[in-house]
Amino acid sequence: MPMIEINAVSKWYGPQFQVLKDCTTAIEKGEVVVVCGPSGSGKSTLIKCVNALEPFQAGTIRVDGINLADPSTDLPKLRARIGMVFQHFELFPHLKITENLCLAQEKVLGRSRDEAMSRAMSLLDRVGLREHAHKFPGQLSGGQQQRVAIARALAMDPIAMLFDEPTSALDPEMITEVLDVMVELAREGMTMMVVTHEMGFARKVAHRVIFMDKGEIIEDRPKDEFFGTPRSERAQIFLSKILAH
Amino acid sequence: MSYNWNWGIFWEASPEGVGTYLTMLLMGLRWTVATALLAWVVALVFGSIVGVMRTLPGRTIGIVASAYVEFFRNIPLLVQLFLWYFVLPELLPQAAGMWLKQLPNAPFWTGAIGVGLYMSARIAEQLRAGIKSLPRGQAMAGTALGLTTVQTYRYVLLPMAYRIIMPPLTSEFLNTIKNTSVALTIGLMELTARARAMQEFSFQVFEAFTAATLLYLALNAIVVFGMRRLEKAVAVPGYIAGK
Ligand SMILES: Nc1ncnc2c1ncn2[C@@H]1O[C@H](COP(=O)(O)OP(=O)(O)O)[C@@H](O)[C@H]1O
Ligand SMILES: [Mg+2]
Numbered sequence: 001m002p003m004i005e006i007n008a009v010s011k012w013y014g015p016q017f018q019v020l021k022d023c024t025t026a027i028e029k030g031e032v033v034v035v036c037g038p039s040g041s042g043k044s045t046l047i048k049c050v051n052a053l054e055p056f057q058a059g060t061i062r063v064d065g066i067n068l069a070d071p072s073t074d075l076p077k078l079r080a081r082i083g084m085v086f087q088h089f090e091l092f093p094h095l096k097i098t099e100n101l102c103l104a105q106e107k108v109l110g111r112s113r114d115e116a117m118s119r120a121m122s123l124l125d126r127v128g129l130r131e132h133a134h135k136f137p138g139q140l141s142g143g144q145q146q147r148v149a150i151a152r153a154l155a156m157d158p159i160a161m162l163f164d165e166p167t168s169a170l171d172p173e174m175i176t177e178v179l180d181v182m183v184e185l186a187r188e189g190m191t192m193m194v195v196t197h198e199m200g201f202a203r204k205v206a207h208r209v210i211f212m213d214k215g216e217i218i219e220d221r222p223k224d225e226f227f228g229t230p231r232s233e234r235a236q237i238f239l240s241k242i243l244a245h
Numbered sequence: 246m247s248y249n250w251n252w253g254i255f256w257e258a259s260p261e262g263v264g265t266y267l268t269m270l271l272m273g274l275r276w277t278v279a280t281a282l283l284a285w286v287v288a289l290v291f292g293s294i295v296g297v298m299r300t301l302p303g304r305t306i307g308i309v310a311s312a313y314v315e316f317f318r319n320i321p322l323l324v325q326l327f328l329w330y331f332v333l334p335e336l337l338p339q340a341a342g343m344w345l346k347q348l349p350n351a352p353f354w355t356g357a358i359g360v361g362l363y364m365s366a367r368i369a370e371q372l373r374a375g376i377k378s379l380p381r382g383q384a385m386a387g388t389a390l391g392l393t394t395v396q397t398y399r400y401v402l403l404p405m406a407y408r409i410i411m412p413p414l415t416s417e418f419l420n421t422i423k424n425t426s427v428a429l430t431i432g433l434m435e436l437t438a439r440a441r442a443m444q445e446f447s448f449q450v451f452e453a454f455t456a457a458t459l460l461y462l463a464l465n466a467i468v469v470f471g472m473r474r475l476e477k478a479v480a481v482p483g484y485i486a487g488k
Contacts, residue, residue, distance in 0.1 A: 053385055080391025090386035093484045094404045103400055104390035138483025156390065 001065055002026035003160050003191045004050055009059035011045060019045050020056065021215040027160070032192045034202040034223075037212035038238060043195040046212070047162050050193065051082045064159055080108045083153030083161040087169050089145040091137035097124065097148055098133050101155045109156065116155070123151040127181050143174025150181055160191040167198060197242050203227065211235040254449045255456065266443050270453075273439030274460050280357045280425040280435060281464075285418060287361025292368025297398060299373040310369070317366035322427050326359045330431040356428030356435075364421050371413050375406035408479055415472040419465050436460060 004027040011020040019042050027033050035043050048054040050061060052068045052075050061068045066078055091100050101120035105111045111119070124130045127147040129140075137145055146166055153161060163182070167175045179201050186192055186205035196202070202209055202223060209226040211219035211234075218232045230236050255267040264272075298310035317325070330352070334342035348354060379402060387397035407414075429438035440457035444450040 048385075051389055053388060076388075076391045076393050079389055082389070084386075084389040086382050086386060088380065088382055090380070090382040092383070092386070092401055092405075094408065094481045104392060107396055107400065108391035136482045136484065138481065138485065140483075152390070 002062075003029045003031070003064060004193065005060075005062040006046070006050070007060045007062075009046070009049060009056050009061060011049065011054065011056040011058075019215050020049070023059070023212075023215075023217050025210060025217060025220050027191060027193055029191055030189045031207045032186045032190075032194065032205050033208045033210060034206040035193065035195045035210045035212060036197055036199075036202070036238070036242075037218075041212040042215040043212055044164050047164050047193060047195055050162055051079045051084060053079075053084075076108065080104065080156055081159050083150075083156060083158035085146070085149050085153055085161065085163045085166045087165040089137070089142070089149045089169075091145055091149055091152070093137050096134055096136055097129070097140075100137065100148060101152050104152075105155050119155050120151070123154050124148075126154075127151045128177075141174060142170045143177045146170065146174075146178045147181055150178070150185075154185075160193070161185065163192065163194040163196065165195050165197075167196065199227075199239075199243060211238065213238075248451065249449075250451070251447075251449055252452060254443075254447055254452050257447075259443070260446045266447065266453075267456075269443060270436065270439050270456055270460065273434060273436040273457075274464075276353065276433060276435040277422065277425050277437075278464070280353060280360065280428060280433065281422040283357035284359075284361035284364060284425060285421050287358055288364035288368050288417070288421060291362060291365035293372055293403075295365065296369035296372030296376070297403075299369065300376045301394075314366045314369050317363050318370075322360065322363045322424055323430060325363055326356065326427060326431050329359045330355045352428060352431045352433035355431055356425060356433045360421060360424045360428065363424065364417060367417055367420070368414070371410045371417065372406060375410040376402055378409060379405055405481075408476075408481065411472065411476045411479075415469060415476075418468050418472065422461070422464055422468065 006023055006025050009020055009023045010018065012018050023046060025033075035047065037043055045054055049056050050063065063078060063082060066073055068075070068078070092103070095103065098117065098120050101123065102113070102116040105116035105119060106113065121130065121133065124133050127150060129144060129147055129151070132140060132144065137148065140148065150166075166182070167178050170178065175198070179198060182192075182194070182201065183205050194201070194206075206223045209219070209221060209223055210217055211226070211230065211232070213234050219226060219230055219235050221230075226235075227239075230239060255270075256265050258264070259266045259269040261269055295310045295313050298306050299314070301307065334345045336342075337345065345351070383401055383405070384397055387401040388394075392400065425433075425435055426437040429435060429441070434442075436457055440453045443453040447453070
């Protein structure tokens with residue numbers, strides 16, 4: 001059974017605009033899948049559908065076998081098991097780094113303060129930010145904030161991680177520090193769905209690459225095949241554009 | 246103009262029988278403060294509920310909330326106080342109406358709650374704007390962590406929204422104080438009413454309203470000072486608005 005199963009998902013904004021068209025794919029446990037494609041192709045929308053941050057009108061999505069659309073599904077519970085990292089970090093600015101990491105552990109998982117704190121500190125250690133534990137998000141650089149955001153997601157002991165362009169709001173010199181954390185995570189066997197244009201990352205750790213355009217999944221292939229000979233013209237044009245710089 | 250200045254008037258016995266004119270004004274100030282504080286609490290509580298409702302996705306909830314805002318914001322405060330004080334008791338079942346009319350300090354309760362509801366519409370709009378000014382991703386991040394909608398508001402959105410709207414809240418607080426003077430029309434003997442009474446009994450109109458003005462200014466200064474302190478106390482280190 002795949003960890004994430006997306007089956008014939010379609011989504012409309014309003015009556016006219018179809019943002020997702022019959023998208024189907026599956027991500028196995030431990031698999032790392034990179035999603036790429038031109039801006040506006042529906043990558044963010046698709047990834048947000050996976051933890052039901054966005055509703056969709058047709059198709060089914062199952063995470064760990066649980067159907068999102070099933071009325072008996074406890075969505076907050078399910079979301080707590082899926083980590084998500086955003087382009088703009090979305091740390092909570094009024095909370096210290098430790099509180100950012102503890103909040104959902106305590107309020108959602110019901111962990112005690114001590115438990116949550118020790119999990120938080122060990123994760124901050126892991127992303128190299130222990131000494132910043134008592135600062136506020138606004139006092140950290142973008143790269144540091146994104147590492148905190150990854151740690152915050154990991155603190156919930158997720159069964160899968162979703163990344164939506166985690167490095168595209170970062171200054172170039174900070175991209176590596178975030179990618180390093182993600183590479184390590186991938187190598188440890190985390191199930192990951194990563195929207196990114198960092199093809200270096202894709203080459204290094206992805207198992208599969210999905211290419212989207214205009215709401216459709218155009219290519220969904222093993223990494224080596226994708227970088228070898230992408231079948232579609234659109235994927236080739238896209239690749240030549242982003243690899244050019 | 247032949248006007249007999251008499252600044253000593255404040256130390257003369259007031260016609261109320263107890264104390265001087267000064268104590269009379271200070272009694273008025275006490276009612277002003279009490280009315281403003283209760284009105285402020287009412288405004289914050291109802292304004293917060295309605296302001297949050299206006300940011301929720303549900304359509305019905307949104308319509309109810311905006312009807313509330315339009316009603317309380319667009320009917321003149323004076324008319325609202327008359328409605329609560331003179332009209333409402335007549336519309337209620339007889340027993341309830343009687344109970345309302347005979348309530349001790351009825352002008353105070355009606356004035357405070359009336360001003361509070363009027364102000365709550367404005368607070369609701371401020372809070373809605375504050376919540377809307379937060380990046381959309383903030384609510385998403387809360388939701389993605391498994392927080393419920395209530396928890397997302399409680400721990401993520403509202404703490405920042407209230408901080409952001411602190412400056413406009415200060416001026417709404419000042420407006421609340423000023424608006425309590427309208428309650429003199431339903432018989433609340435607050436500061437403005439007492440200044441008028443002092444003028445009627447002593448004919449020292451300038452002294453009476455100078456004193457009232459200074460007392461209002463002092464009250465405002467205290468509120469501004471307090472709110473500044475609060476703003477500083479809850480300021481978020483490193484946070485730059487709009488980022
Ligand atoms: N809330 C929304 N309402 C209407 N259209 C939207 C909304 N969110 C996104 N879109 C549109 O949906 C399309 C896909 O958006 P998105 O998933 O963010 O693309 P990507 O992440 O691939 O750049 C875009 O054309 C975008 O303008
Ligand atoms: Mg996007």
